[in-house]
Amino acid sequence: MIGTVLIGFAFVALWLAIRMARIGRREKGIPPGPPTLPVLGNLHMFPKEHAHLRLSEWAKVYGDIYSLKLGPGTAIIVSSAAAVKNLLDKHSGTTSDRPASHMADDIADGLNMVMTRYSDTWRALRKTAHAILTPQQTAKHLPIQKAEAIQLSYDILKDPKGFFNHIKRYSNSVIVSVLYGKRCPRYESETTTAFFHAMHLNQQAMAIGRYPPVDLLPILNYVPARWAPWKIAAARINRLQKKLYLGLLAECEERVEKGTETGCYMEEVVRRREEFGLTRVMAGYVGGVTMEGASDTTSFFLQSLILAFCAFPEAQRKAQEEIDRVVGKDRMPNLDDFVDLPYIQAVVKETHRFRPVAPLAVPHASIADEEYGGYLVPAGSTIFVNLWGIFHNEEFFERPEVFEPDRFIRSEFGTKPGADDSDFRHTLPFGCGRRICPGMNLANNSLMLNSMNLIWAFNFSPAIDAQTGQPIPPDTTDYLKGMLTGPNPFQCTITPRSEQRAEQIEHAFADAVHTFLPFEQRLDEADRAYVKEQRAAFA
Numbered sequence: 001m002i003g004t005v006l007i008g009f010a011f012v013a014l015w016l017a018i019r020m021a022r023i024g025r026r027e028k029g030i031p032p033g034p035p036t037l038p039v040l041g042n043l044h045m046f047p048k049e050h051a052h053l054r055l056s057e058w059a060k061v062y063g064d065i066y067s068l069k070l071g072p073g074t075a076i077i078v079s080s081a082a083a084v085k086n087l088l089d090k091h092s093g094t095t096s097d098r099p100a101s102h103m104a105d106d107i108a109d110g111l112n113m114v115m116t117r118y119s120d121t122w123r124a125l126r127k128t129a130h131a132i133l134t135p136q137q138t139a140k141h142l143p144i145q146k147a148e149a150i151q152l153s154y155d156i157l158k159d160p161k162g163f164f165n166h167i168k169r170y171s172n173s174v175i176v177s178v179l180y181g182k183r184c185p186r187y188e189s190e191t192t193t194a195f196f197h198a199m200h201l202n203q204q205a206m207a208i209g210r211y212p213p214v215d216l217l218p219i220l221n222y223v224p225a226r227w228a229p230w231k232i233a234a235a236r237i238n239r240l241q242k243k244l245y246l247g248l249l250a251e252c253e254e255r256v257e258k259g260t261e262t263g264c265y266m267e268e269v270v271r272r273r274e275e276f277g278l279t280r281v282m283a284g285y286v287g288g289v290t291m292e293g294a295s296d297t298t299s300f301f302l303q304s305l306i307l308a309f310c311a312f313p314e315a316q317r318k319a320q321e322e323i324d325r326v327v328g329k330d331r332m333p334n335l336d337d338f339v340d341l342p343y344i345q346a347v348v349k350e351t352h353r354f355r356p357v358a359p360l361a362v363p364h365a366s367i368a369d370e371e372y373g374g375y376l377v378p379a380g381s382t383i384f385v386n387l388w389g390i391f392h393n394e395e396f397f398e399r400p401e402v403f404e405p406d407r408f409i410r411s412e413f414g415t416k417p418g419a420d421d422s423d424f425r426h427t428l429p430f431g432c433g434r435r436i437c438p439g440m441n442l443a444n445n446s447l448m449l450n451s452m453n454l455i456w457a458f459n460f461s462p463a464i465d466a467q468t469g470q471p472i473p474p475d476t477t478d479y480l481k482g483m484l485t486g487p488n489p490f491q492c493t494i495t496p497r498s499e500q501r502a503e504q505i506e507h508a509f510a511d512a513v514h515t516f517l518p519f520e521q522r523l524d525e526a527d528r529a530y531v532k533e534q535r536a537a538f539a
């Protein structure tokens with residue numbers, strides 16, 4: 001009897017050992033990739049920081065589609081426009097899921113549209129975002145976007161050293177204004193501070209390696225909250241987000257009820273909440289997550305543009321020459337000018353290429369087996385869209401580490417002669433398939449308006465070392481860690497291009513007051529005092 005039990009145990013142990021040994025091993029038919037270790041697969045080598053750089057190095061070895069085994073799971077890395085088109089755009093019905101993220105779900109009750117699985121909840125959130133972010137709806141908000149862009153130039157004129165935070169304020173105030181009908185006139189405004197605080201904690205909590213990998217070891221979910229620091233962090237961020245997002249929603253609800261609407265996006269969401277199939281908390285998160293999606297992205301782009309101008313003065317010179325020729329010095333640029341500024345259009349495209357804000361987009365996941373390039377992409381794979389690898393591939397882009405807008409003058413997608421660019425599209429920096437960025441119309445208006453204003457108004461050059469008197473060479477590789485990335489704060493010399501241009505910015509800012517006023521009805525005391533003092537200067 002004992003012998004039979006022992007033999008039984010031996011068989012079970014052997015079976016378990018065989019199963020364990022298979023974990024981490026690359027299955028037959030899936031794309032190639034770096035050698036694996038038992039159980040871990042490639043987990044031990046997955047980069048914790050700036051993952052796009054290492055993933056792009058591996059793309060040179062293993063091709064435009066390769067795999068990494070992350071324990072029992074599979075990650076597929078897609079590094080060509082052709083693979084994005086064929087796997088993610090054309091088959092978006094099966095490749096638009098997101099990988100499971102317990103942390104994201106705990107933080108936002110599973111209601112963060114960016115991270116939500118491909119589900120009815122996501123569909124309801126996404127449908128709402130689509131309805132409010134159409135080109136027509138977005139056009140309605142141009143006046144406040146334009147006025148905020150003028151304030152950005154004004155803020156930089158008055159305080160060039162603080163340009164980094166002025167840009168952050170701009171991007172946050174635009175989205176808070178269009179969503180909630182209330183602006184943030186200074187970086188220290190309560191909404192801006194509360195928002196960036198919660199966002200910063202969120203980014204920290206989501207960083208790879210910060211907390212134990214609950215998604216790989218779901219058993220960790222059973223650890224009681226008092227011994228699980230990740231649960232404590234998630235609960236704290238959840239409280240902060242709800243306070244902010246539902247508080248801002250409540251202001252819109254009140255206006256809708258009293259008939260004192262401002263015409264902002266979230267008032268429409270309040271009115272049509274049932275039609276969109278949203279609970280009140282879902283409506284709060286539509287607004288909050290749209291604010292998250294809009295704030296860092298826009299500011300990272302503009303900060304990268306300034307850094308590129310410091311490092312590549314020839315591009316700046318050509319852009320200034322063009323805007324002087326087309327717009328002249330007697331007025332600030334308008335959105336309508338953009339179509340007549342091919343070099344500045346190329347500057348915007350080159351900034352997206354040179355330093356994509358989301359170098360790996362946001363990871364997708366597959367819900368059914370797919371096939372690409374003769375390889376199997378198994379259901380349940382995480383799919384990394386390697387935008388960095390696509391835009392820095394030397395087979396397509398000459399000297400990819402050089403900021404050279406002219407490449408987009410020479411060819412539509414900036415690719416080198418002979419390269420087949422038939423699978424490229426200009427919206428690639430905004431992702432793909434059904435998950436493509438729903439905010440790109442609003443984003444594009446911000447990028448166009450501010451690129452033109454900054455080029456028209458200022459000279460950007462490297463900061464001068466106070467001790468040596470020499471320029472400090474800009475470091476175009478010193479970037480933040482994270483899914484979204486922009487330059488770490490850097491010093492830069494910013495001067496107005498002429499006294500006349502400085503005066504025009506002041507006049508434009510004074511004129512913008514009429515556009516600002518409807519968005520300043522609910523400012524708190526401190527913001528009111530700030531605005532009053534700021535305007536006293538030109539009263």
Ligand code: HEM
Binds near residue numbers: 113361363429438439
């Ligand atoms: C420079 C500006 C921007 C860039 C480069 C950018 C880029 C991206 C990328 C790459 C994605 C992931 C797409 C994918 O998974 O394939 C994304 C998603 C998203 N973006 Fe943007 N974005 C920008 C601005 C904005 C703005 C202004 C908003 C809001 C008004 C916004 C809201 C969102 C949302 C809500 C998602 C999640 C969509 C979903 O998962 O269904 N983004 N964005």
